[in-house]
Amino acid sequence: MFFGKQGSGVKQQMKNTGQRTRAKHGGSSKLGSSLKDNLDKLKTDLHNSSDLEIRPIGSQLAPEVPMTAVYIGELTDETTLNEYILRPLMSTILRTEARNEKLVHIILERVVEVGAAYITTDIDECIQRLLDGYCLLLVQGAACGLLIHISNMEGRQVSEPTAETVLRGPQQSFNENIGTNINLVRQIIRSPSLHIDSLQVGSETRTQVALLYLDDVAEPEIVNTIRSRIEALQISSVLESGYIESLIQDRIYTPFPTMKNTERPDAIAGGILEGQIAIMVDGSPFVLLAPVTLFQLFHTPEDYYNRFDIASFLRLIRFTAFFISMTLPALYIAVTTFHQEMLPTTLLITLAAQREGIPFPGLVEALLMELTFEVLREAGVRMPRAIGPAISIVGALVLGQAAVEAGIVSAGMVMVVSFTAICNFVIPQLNIAISARLIRFTFMLLAGVFGFIGIVSGILTVLIHLAGLESFGMPYMSPIAPFDWSKMKDNFIRAPMKYLLKQKAGNVINRRSKQE
């Protein structure tokens, strides 16, 4: 019931394409000493792409030696190329007798005015770097090339977070550039022990994936698990961190996310400081955080910026809202169709009066309204912004008010559905909010068939499932199961900062002494 089949098909497809691309790149892999051969090889490998620029250079350095700059025009920054590579090369007054490889070394050491540059002999690497926005400088007679970083990747500026807003706290979010994202985290954690592991995933996209963790706080086993799972991925493309999430998570068939994703640098920094591991994927502003417990998915960074009493209250509200958004329509169905005796008499009569003349049974009525709402919600996300007001009028007036007035659904049901929907928006993590929505439908069916017995057995099933989940070796339900009193300070409630900071510092010290 709770298990979607999403993901497995995608994985299959990726495997196939992965094999194909590897076969293609199987040929020779070293640069030769002939400039023309090298250029031909590059052209073939890049399928004569029209944006591959080949610029011959005559340098004062060694006037008779032909040189060529190769780059992909759309990926590179013209100004850097002109100012710091071409101009120094062409107008240098330096002359040298060195030729071939030595000449390349001299160009690297004395001419090119760009920081990130190195020499390689591997043609595959050259192609990859060209696609990363490097400029490749080839010299006649040298069996190597000089790769110079002049990439200019288009992207957004760092902007305010859109999915996770806070009233108090830093107002910046990650963007699609992994460099910027690492930069944002580094700005917060200026510690030498902040470790960054770079990996590359996807045979076609060659997406850069970075693991960020504090060397002396994060559990090495978990770091190794995550790293080895990412390294073992055989896929052709990674377009978003969701790919990585669904491929490395512990269990596929569960509605509950075992990783947290956030676009807030402060949330990531907070997680890293507590020993979690951040997984950044180039091209996605959503950074993954693992391992997480179920309860951590209800925490927001703002909990730590507010006063502890307010933060604790809001946390409790969130947990309650989660429970309500899973069970309220089911409870309503069960009470109105099976257990009328549970309601106070006057409430029962009020509800009964609303239901007079409603043509559908309670379950059908509830499913109808819930589905309507889900459709409205999906429409709200997909539709172009300009149509927004029209949809909200149709949704609110036509479907809500008119449905009640026409006697299709009862007013009580509309209230229940609306409150359930609002409760769902309280949950800070979208992916756990969605799982509550899925489970809600199951519960509604159970309630419609078995009444409270159905709901109770549903809740038990979910609890059993949750107790069996793990997030990279950490029990999903901790610190409730297994119970850990010391962690309760920052679970359902948030204790005053005084006690929390002590605990956090304690963690670091413990791990350090363990290593020694």
Add this chain to the structure above:
Amino acid sequence: MKKRLLTLLCSLVMMLPLAGCWNRVEMNEIGIVTATALDWDNGKWVVSYQLVIPQAISSQSGGSSRGDAPVNVFSTEGTSMRKAIGDASREMSRKLYFAHNQIIVVSEAAAKKGISTILEIYMRNTEARETVSMFIAKGKARTLIEQLLPIEKIPGTAIKQLVKNEANSNSLYPDMTIYRILQDLLGPGQSTGIPQLMIAGSRQALNSLDSLKTTSTAAKIKFGDLAVLSGDKLKGWLSQEEAAGVMWLSNQIKRVTIPFNCSGNSEAPKSSSVIVAKAGAERKPELLPDGRIKMYLHVKAEGTLLEYTCADNLEDPKSLKQTEERIAEEIKSEMMKSWKAISRLETDIVGFGALINRTYPQQWKKLKQDWNTSFAAIEPEIDVHFKLVRIGFSNQNFKSIQKKARS
């Protein structure tokens, strides 16, 4: 894994139609009964139901403006109660739903015949609740559930509120719910007292909405006497004055207003009153060697002075003491009056039997053979201690102060 999942899913899906929505009842398929009446007529049980018409009550559908009556009363009859209820399906489109039944009114004739069949039904069925309050009516029980009450929309619920309010704020009549009646009738005393529900005022009934259109209603539903049941049959009635002391004797007083006069002369009007806020009785039986039974009742009560017409000044501890003694006497005389009445009826509705059972379990075995006669022969020793904890803002009554101001 996949196969297992598929089997699991299949079996779950197959379960849904199997259960067939089990015992689902939609709310617009049930008729909510808020009051039941039981009459005994021509050797048959006549059961009447007060059915709520939700639309007429809910403000949303604007039913009351259409002038629909909020309830509908109808009766069915049969040789057994449950058969009569079963027959209701022949004349009612909806399934009768008793879980929200608030009160049950039993006619005198039916009570004389015996209420054991009602109790039997309540003990056996899950839908019926033991929190239903029972009343006895001197005439036909059905007329009582046909009445409308001013202010309230659902008469059944309103009467339930009425008795709750009475039990908490005046303690003259107990709220006799089915489970209390069961406790009493199955306890050592095997008897109980149930309030009478009556229509006071003119005989013009309150059974149409038009009768509520005036600012005062000609008739009113209220509590009358206290019916005394022994075994499961009605044995007699206690008048309101006689019933007053029963709550004291059975130690059930919560709050009660007691009127008294200054002189202690029983002829003088009782123009002062005190409200008892806390009361408790220590009841101790003693079996004397000669076979007589003594019942010691130490009542301790405290209360607040509500009105005071006596001339003396309460600043004086002596007169305060005197007043307290007066009130204690008043309580005692109420208790004696009730005692006389219940010993006349020879029914132990105050639970003395249970006390004796607890203190003298051995002797009780013999006593219970003929408990009703032995009960009537009990000699109660009542002593009451009353404490005035608050006398209010003034020490003297208004007239004395006025006199003092003049002089």
